[in-house]
Amino acid sequence: MTESSGNPLLAAIGPSAIRAMYERRRDTSIDLSMGQPTLAPDVEPFGEAMDWIRDNGAPYAPNFGLLELRDAIARIYGASEYDASNACVLNGSQEGIYLAVKALLDPHRDSVLVTNPSYPSYARCCDLEGIAHREVRLDASDGFAVAADALLEALEPSSRMIILGSPANPTGSVIEERELRRLADGLAARSGTPVWVVVDEVYRELTFTGRPYVSLVDLYPHTIALHSLSKSCALTGMRIGFAVGPAAAIGAIGRAHALMLMSVNVFAQHVALAIVRDPKRLRAHFDWYAKQRQLVLETAHRHKLPIVEPQGAFYTLLALPERWKDSQAAADQVLDRFDVVTVPGSVFGAQTEGHLRLSWSAQPADVIEGLNRIAEFCAARA
Amino acid sequence: MTESSGNPLLAAIGPSAIRAMYERRRDTSIDLSMGQPTLAPDVEPFGEAMDWIRDNGAPYAPNFGLLELRDAIARIYGASEYDASNACVLNGSQEGIYLAVKALLDPHRDSVLVTNPSYPSYARCCDLEGIAHREVRLDASDGFAVAADALLEALEPSSRMIILGSPANPTGSVIEERELRRLADGLAARSGTPVWVVVDEVYRELTFTGRPYVSLVDLYPHTIALHSLSKSCALTGMRIGFAVGPAAAIGAIGRAHALMLMSVNVFAQHVALAIVRDPKRLRAHFDWYAKQRQLVLETAHRHKLPIVEPQGAFYTLLALPERWKDSQAAADQVLDRFDVVTVPGSVFGAQTEGHLRLSWSAQPADVIEGLNRIAEFCAARA
Numbered sequence: 030m031t032e033s034s035g036n037p038l039l040a041a042i043g044p045s046a047i048r049a050m051y052e053r054r055r056d057t058s059i060d061l062s063m064g065q066p067t068l069a070p071d072v073e074p075f076g077e078a079m080d081w082i083r084d085n086g087a088p089y090a091p092n093f094g095l096l097e098l099r100d101a102i103a104r105i106y107g108a109s110e111y112d113a114s115n116a117c118v119l120n121g122s123q124e125g126i127y128l129a130v131k132a133l134l135d136p137h138r139d140s141v142l143v144t145n146p147s148y149p150s151y152a153r154c155c156d157l158e159g160i161a162h163r164e165v166r167l168d169a170s171d172g173f174a175v176a177a178d179a180l181l182e183a184l185e186p187s188s189r190m191i192i193l194g195s196p197a198n199p200t201g202s203v204i205e206e207r208e209l210r211r212l213a214d215g216l217a218a219r220s221g222t223p224v225w226v227v228v229d230e231v232y233r234e235l236t237f238t239g240r241p242y243v244s245l246v247d248l249y250p251h252t253i254a255l256h257s258l259s260k261s262c263a264l265t266g267m268r269i270g271f272a273v274g275p276a277a278a279i280g281a282i283g284r285a286h287a288l289m290l291m292s293v294n295v296f297a298q299h300v301a302l303a304i305v306r307d308p309k310r311l312r313a314h315f316d317w318y319a320k321q322r323q324l325v326l327e328t329a330h331r332h333k334l335p336i337v338e339p340q341g342a343f344y345t346l347l348a349l350p351e352r353w354k355d356s357q358a359a360a361d362q363v364l365d366r367f368d369v370v371t372v373p374g375s376v377f378g379a380q381t382e383g384h385l386r387l388s389w390s391a392q393p394a395d396v397i398e399g400l401n402r403i404a405e406f407c408a409a410r411a
Numbered sequence: 412m413t414e415s416s417g418n419p420l421l422a423a424i425g426p427s428a429i430r431a432m433y434e435r436r437r438d439t440s441i442d443l444s445m446g447q448p449t450l451a452p453d454v455e456p457f458g459e460a461m462d463w464i465r466d467n468g469a470p471y472a473p474n475f476g477l478l479e480l481r482d483a484i485a486r487i488y489g490a491s492e493y494d495a496s497n498a499c500v501l502n503g504s505q506e507g508i509y510l511a512v513k514a515l516l517d518p519h520r521d522s523v524l525v526t527n528p529s530y531p532s533y534a535r536c537c538d539l540e541g542i543a544h545r546e547v548r549l550d551a552s553d554g555f556a557v558a559a560d561a562l563l564e565a566l567e568p569s570s571r572m573i574i575l576g577s578p579a580n581p582t583g584s585v586i587e588e589r590e591l592r593r594l595a596d597g598l599a600a601r602s603g604t605p606v607w608v609v610v611d612e613v614y615r616e617l618t619f620t621g622r623p624y625v626s627l628v629d630l631y632p633h634t635i636a637l638h639s640l641s642k643s644c645a646l647t648g649m650r651i652g653f654a655v656g657p658a659a660a661i662g663a664i665g666r667a668h669a670l671m672l673m674s675v676n677v678f679a680q681h682v683a684l685a686i687v688r689d690p691k692r693l694r695a696h697f698d699w700y701a702k703q704r705q706l707v708l709e710t711a712h713r714h715k716l717p718i719v720e721p722q723g724a725f726y727t728l729l730a731l732p733e734r735w736k737d738s739q740a741a742a743d744q745v746l747d748r749f750d751v752v753t754v755p756g757s758v759f760g761a762q763t764e765g766h767l768r769l770s771w772s773a774q775p776a777d778v779i780e781g782l783n784r785i786a787e788f789c790a791a792r793a
Contacts, residue, residue: 035660035663036513036516036517036518036663037517039663040663042666042670044666048474065470065471068468069468070464070468070469075461075464075678079457079461082452082454082457086450086451086452087646087647087648088447088647089648090648092430119672120502120672120676123671124672127670131421132418133417133418135417136418153670264469265469265471266468266469266470266676266677266678267469267676267678278417281417284421284426285418285421287427288424288509288535289506289536289539289671290501290503291650293502293650294648294676294679296676296678296679297676297678
């Protein structure tokens with residue numbers, strides 16, 4: 030703004046680099062950039078929500094969300110003793126990231142640990158609130174796995190929150206049970222004010238390890254788990270997310286939520302209610318993604334593309350040829366010369382510089398064609 | 412939280428006193444407390460949104476909202492030269508209040524003027540951001556009318572925003588065109604950084620002055636007008652609000668919105684699109700409220716109840732008998748002994764202590780019975 034600077038913290042935050050790549054796509058482009066399904070959502074839950082609106086109009090939902098929905102989410106995704114008081118309905122998990130940072134921390138005192146790489150929003154939400162954050166580096170050599178010891182060693186006196194994703198964006202890595210237990214034990218053994226762990230579990234329903242998903246929410250009492258119907262049910266635009274955690278923390282998050290935007294859309298909450306009443310709907314798209322993942326692995330293998338084998342989510346990281354140290358330049362070339370939209374690894378942190386993030390939520394033919402072109406790009410002389 | 416204080420600004424904000432009264436209602440209670448319509452919304456726009464979802468799924472809406480919707484809102488509610496770049500779709504006007512404060516001000520430097528009385532959320536959003544606010548007193552003797560001179564005189568060097576409502580909650584008063592022009596001229600004549608004026612216009616479609624609505628957005632370039640379909644179209648639960656103003660300010664508000672919660676529900680935006688494509692739908696409930704207002708005036712007159720004649724919105728302030736200086740105690744009695752839920756005037760500021768806010772969005776029979784009982788309460792010995 031010419032006439033004033035407004036909020037200096039907001040002004041200092043750059044535009045979303047993921048969106049920026051997406052917005053450069055052409056009509057002809059193959060889009061391997063965006064973090065959203067191309068599968069169509071089941072419209073039946075919408076029909077159930079419509080019936081509710083016809084009977085009840087569209088009144089305010091309760092600030093923290095519909096009680097039955099909170100209760101179901103707490104039971105599905107919470108610790109064994111959790112009930113509705115442990116869950117809050119939010120405008121997508123994005124609001125959960127923001128509010129965990131906003132509500133649970135004191136900018137004058139507290140700092141946050143994030144991994145490098147990680148979903149950029151974690152650090153950006155801290156930046157918006159003026160909360161310091163430092164990075165724990167993950168390494169390409171072991172598939173960017175999260176190690177508890179590295180997190181525990183990085184804690185400083187001011188550290189009051191760790192933000193993790195599992196399955197993670199952009200790496201697709203799932204935190205091992207052994208590491209979660211080690212982290213829980215290590216944090217529990219510390220004296221002083223407990224450290225919150227925010228675990229972004231929005232890709233939980235898309236986990237391909239073959240083992241049951243283990244959530245930190247069952248192992249460590251100061252966990253805030255974030256969930257969403259966006260990825261599992263192809264409902265990104267419906268903005269239905271959840272925070273699950275200790276009642277006092279959920280209370281703080283919900284109070285901030287109410288002050289900022291009152292409540293979540295009541296129609297969307299009834300769509301969600303129809304889904305959780307029949308929870309197999311949460312897994313309805315799993316088989317499609319499992320097959321898609323196989324297709325990606327096979328296609329990449331055929332081309333000898335060095336990718337990180339994803340354990341979950343619908344991304345894979347491609348290690349670029351040596352001459353492409355600058356992943357932004359590589360993504361530019363892939364778009365300009367091969368008409369494929371990707372996201373440069375540098376967007377997620379210095380540790381994924383030299384990589385491209387490829388989303389494989391596109392339709393199968395597009396994913397194959399996109400990977401074929403990227404193979405061509407990798408083989409080409411610079 | 413026992414284990415930590417978290418955000419001290421959030422912790423210092425008390426619960427919503429309006430919600431608190433509402434939550435004390437019994438099944439038998441007549442509810443004259445809540446700020447939401449009891450009229451049923453038109454379901455046709457929902458049908459149009461459903462058709463869109465069937466054809467397109469539920470992908471992310473753009474961060475700032477659907478372009479056609481932004482464009483329509485800018486044309487309906489904006490200054491004559493405004494286009495889509497001057498409007499942003501938000502999760503209700505509540506998010507607009509929060510984001511105007513959050514995005515356009517610097518907590519270390521800027522302060523805000525609000526009126527007393529006013530909708531409590533204005534001051535609460537400032538409190539959440541650590542932004543100082545001071546009050547300009549309105550007076551019962553002239554129906555709590557807003558006078559430009561009083562605002563201009565109250566400006567301090569740090570003042571960077573004035574937040575007003577017109578029609579206002581809880582007074583129902585509409586700011587006179589003369590006062591708006593005087594305010595615009597007075598602010599324009601000041602040197603230095605301009606002062607933002609946020610005008611909450613969510614009740615604009617429910618204005619009963621008989622004169623066309625005049626918006627400050629047409630008179631003063633640094634105006635942020637907040638709108639919503641909640642009240643005009645009985646869609647409180649759909650959380651569809653808009654901020655309209657200079658493109659740079661809308662840019663800052665939209666960027667904060669994207670960081671915090673990505674975008675507004677795409678289904679709700681298509682409901683809104685169906686409404687603005689046929690803008691007479693914005694006024695569909697006007698006649699019902701105009702009639703309801705007459706009913707309130709007649710019933711109050713019959714009982715000789717001293718009420719502030721509302722120029723807009725669906726509230727009226729009742730001046731309590733002398734012995735009820737404490738409006739919370741009066742509201743408690745009205746609920747406990749007469750089973751009518753009201754909101755104590757003290758909730759909105761010291762200037763409306765000794766008053767009750769009566770919402771008349773309830774069904775006609777309930778409004779009459781509620782007023783009858785309140786008349787009985789006023790006539791009763793303490």
